[in-house]
Amino acid sequence: MKGTPAYEALGQALDAQRERLLPCVHCGFCLPACPTYNRLGNEADSPRGRLHLIQAVVEGRLEPSSEAFRTHIDRCLGCRACEPVCPSGVEYGTLLELARETATQAVPPGLPTRFLLKVLGTPVLRIPFFFIGRLLRGTGFAALGATVLPSYGPFRAVRLGLAMLASTRRWQLMDSKESMAGIADSGSLDISQKSRVAVLLGCVQEGLFRRINSATARVLEANGYEVVTVGGQDCCGALHAHGGDLESARTLARSNIRVFEASGADLIAVNAAGCGATMKDYGILLEEDPDFAQRAKEVASSVRDVTEILDSSGLRTGASVPCKIAYDHPCHLLHAQGVERAPITVLKAVPDAEVHVVAGAEECCGGAGIYGITHPKLGGLIGGDKVSAVRACSADAVATPNPGCMMQIGAGLRLEASNEGVIHPVELLDESYRRAGFYRAGGVE
Numbered sequence: 001m002k003g004t005p006a007y008e009a010l011g012q013a014l015d016a017q018r019e020r021l022l023p024c025v026h027c028g029f030c031l032p033a034c035p036t037y038n039r040l041g042n043e044a045d046s047p048r049g050r051l052h053l054i055q056a057v058v059e060g061r062l063e064p065s066s067e068a069f070r071t072h073i074d075r076c077l078g079c080r081a082c083e084p085v086c087p088s089g090v091e092y093g094t095l096l097e098l099a100r101e102t103a104t105q106a107v108p109p110g111l112p113t114r115f116l117l118k119v120l121g122t123p124v125l126r127i128p129f130f131f132i133g134r135l136l137r138g139t140g141f142a143a144l145g146a147t148v149l150p151s152y153g154p155f156r157a158v159r160l161g162l163a164m165l166a167s168t169r170r171w172q173l174m175d176s177k178e179s180m181a182g183i184a185d186s187g188s189l190d191i192s193q194k195s196r197v198a199v200l201l202g203c204v205q206e207g208l209f210r211r212i213n214s215a216t217a218r219v220l221e222a223n224g225y226e227v228v229t230v231g232g233q234d235c236c237g238a239l240h241a242h243g244g245d246l247e248s249a250r251t252l253a254r255s256n257i258r259v260f261e262a263s264g265a266d267l268i269a270v271n272a273a274g275c276g277a278t279m280k281d282y283g284i285l286l287e288e289d290p291d292f293a294q295r296a297k298e299v300a301s302s303v304r305d306v307t308e309i310l311d312s313s314g315l316r317t318g319a320s321v322p323c324k325i326a327y328d329h330p331c332h333l334l335h336a337q338g339v340e341r342a343p344i345t346v347l348k349a350v351p352d353a354e355v356h357v358v359a360g361a362e363e364c365c366g367g368a369g370i371y372g373i374t375h376p377k378l379g380g381l382i383g384g385d386k387v388s389a390v391r392a393c394s395a396d397a398v399a400t401p402n403p404g405c406m407m408q409i410g411a412g413l414r415l416e417a418s419n420e421g422v423i424h425p426v427e428l429l430d431e432s433y434r435r436a437g438f439y440r441a442g443g444v445e
């Protein structure tokens with residue numbers, strides 16, 4: 001609250017960002033790129049409008065606890081579609097995280113957000129949380145609940161949450177019970193030219209999509225990279241940063257910096273776009289920390305999306321996997337990291353996979369953490385448009401390299417009783433390599 005040391009400290013933190021606000025020339029080029037502005041038509045729900053509100057708080061003309069500031073900052077998806085179209089290079093994502101921190105210190109976020117951030121940032125809570133999630137998924141309870149629960153009142157959020165959980169299942173085309181360990185055939189690869197790569201395991205990814213982490217390590221090894229195991233990893237802090245809990249995000253970042261530094265890896269491969277975007281920004285997150293500022297920059301400079309690594313040095317060709325795939329860009333890969341081609345290249349490297357980019361693929365799916373639960377109307381509108389665009393492709397599966405997007409689109413398809421699978425691009429490449437006999441059978445996935 002105003003007058004307290006915490007409030008003053010936050011005010012100073014946002015004040016220190018004045019320089020990041022200055023480049024905005026209020027041209028409005030960012031408005032058409034903004035999903036919330038496009039749906040609501042309200043300037044205060046546009047990037048420019050939100051920057052005006054942040055400026056007003058910095059200058060003391062508006063209280064961070066005011067309804068206007070909290071509502072419009074909270075309604076932002078954090079998709080960063082406004083950044084690449086800005087001619088002045090306004091660092092909107094960084095400003096948004098600071099604004100969220102200021103707003104949530106003034107008035108704490110709702111219980112679902114606080115619960116999720118607490119669980120994801122605490123291993124002793126995270127492990128049983130995801131165990132229960134896998135149990136609900138494995139027993140079919142999640143799928144059943146998503147089918148039979150009504151879509152109104154308090155049931156709506158539960159139904160959506162269960163549909164998101166059910167959508168994390170492996171796509172049946174790749175529903176092989178056979179697990180694989182190591183590389184049986186490294187072909188004619190010159191392994192000496194390749195880097196040592198550590199794989200970020202992540203929290204949601206390791207909790208619900210461990211198969212994607214396994215596939216990531218396998219396809220990297222199959223392409224000649226040495227994959228080093230890094231113990232002691234933590235959540236990357238992405239959801240904490242996006243939710244305004246920057247102190248927790250910094251604590252998690254420091255913990256990861258220590259273990260990745262000690263690993264001696266040349267590169268850190270990330271298979272979740274939101275995590276990659278946050279880790280590439282570790283230097284900004286810790287720029288005021290004298291012990292970690294330089295170390296954070298160095299670790300951040302070694303972070304790559306796994307598809308960037310695979311695309312950078314040519315891909316081995318595996319066996320045919322006949323299928324039609326719709327590709328959708330995660331915002332935190334396309335807008336925040338500027339990676340557009342690499343995941344499509346990975347998909348197109350699979351013989352007989354027909355790849356179509358979804359119409360409007362550059363627009364947010366409405367996932368944004370648990371936006372669909374905290375903003376049912378607007379999140380439902382944005383998510384509904386994405387599901388329609390995916391369905392228009394008449395594909396067998398949709399591919400998108402981010403767990404939040406996989407769950408959001410997967411839940412939308414499931415709730416419309418649509419049969420498309422949901423995959424990460426490396427899963428398809430992994431299946432192609434498995435069919436080509438690149439792997440030894442056995443091992444634990």
Ligand code: SF4
Pocket residue numbers: 023024025026027028029030031047048051085086087088089090
């Ligand atoms: S953020 Fe960039 S694009 Fe948007 S109004 Fe400011 S200068 Fe223009």
Ligand code: SF4
Pocket residue numbers: 033034035036037045046047050075076077078079080081082083092
């Ligand atoms: S991050 Fe996305 S929702 Fe937020 S202002 Fe920018 S374009 Fe709009």
